[in-house]
Amino acid sequence: MPKIVDHEKQKEKIAEAVWNVIHRDGLEHCTVRNVAKEAGLSAGSMRHYFPQQSELFIYSMRLVANRVKTRIESMTFNGTPAENVKQLLFQLMPLDEERKLEMEAWYAFTAKSLSDPELKPLRKEMNEGIYSACKSAVEMLVNTGAKPGIDVLKETEHLYALVDGLALHLIMAPERLTAEMIDSVLAGYLRSLE
């Protein structure tokens, strides 16, 4: 069904245009007109794909989550449980330009979701994705016997806060926070679990 594929590709292209406009000018400049221009489309075909601005934002937001999910699913794990978990957590870090764009969009949507009634319902979904990834990571440590006695809910909150905080600081202060430091912080945390 090539038509459906093209349709999805077009939507992804538009969502990527949203990320670019957020990066360059901020979320408040993501009007239909600006995003259409960035994607090289007419405002009319933009409206064909996304009749409402909120639909465009929700799609762009979900695409960030889906890209992260796809990246994690395509990983191969062949280290110790702690090494595998660290490798998984690294996928959540905005260490290249592509993931930086995604993460900036993520934070812009997060901030907007606090007051925007149309994005508010998305907040739960946005949170649950990474929370679940962190919970799976902690459960992996328990179930493989690597760290059998840890408090799963407590360490999930710790890991989730750590991952979101590091990701935020990486886009806010890349001149201070390096990939080596992130590696060292995550490795130290995983080692400290007992």
Place this chain on the structure above:
Amino acid sequence: MPKIVDHEKQKEKIAEAVWNVIHRDGLEHCTVRNVAKEAGLSAGSMRHYFPQQSELFIYSMRLVANRVKTRIESMTFNGTPAENVKQLLFQLMPLDEERKLEMEAWYAFTAKSLSDPELKPLRKEMNEGIYSACKSAVEMLVNTGAKPGIDVLKETEHLYALVDGLALHLIMAPERLTAEMIDSVLAGYLRSLE
């Protein structure tokens, strides 16, 4: 000098109006007109205090940092070093309505500072405040002999990410993350240091 005090009070009142508008409608609705209405002032007197919108935003942003600083400076410490540090970190958590408003404003400005050229210079300052508070907390643990051998820069990055992540999750998912859980996560982290 009562006139100067009134002037500052008026500016704080306007900054608090900014936080309220951000909470209710989002940062993109913080026009001079809306903020003036929220503060019960004319647009003319608003412009007397803040001729430019960017000045208003920078002042509102700095007021969040100053309020946190004042709260920390007025604390009395009489526990063990780890208890004192935990008590200090709790001041950074948005656990009441007032601090929730401040934190929401903080994240809205953080997201905006990623693309807004007028807020960009503020980004460094915004980061350095809490980074320094975390560094002081870690140094306190080293200097009191409570945790003499820890890597200060590494644990500062860990603590800073943990604190920002927990604060973000507290405003994003208050139905899941409780004060008791935050206490438990911070206590567990402080205990794990060696």
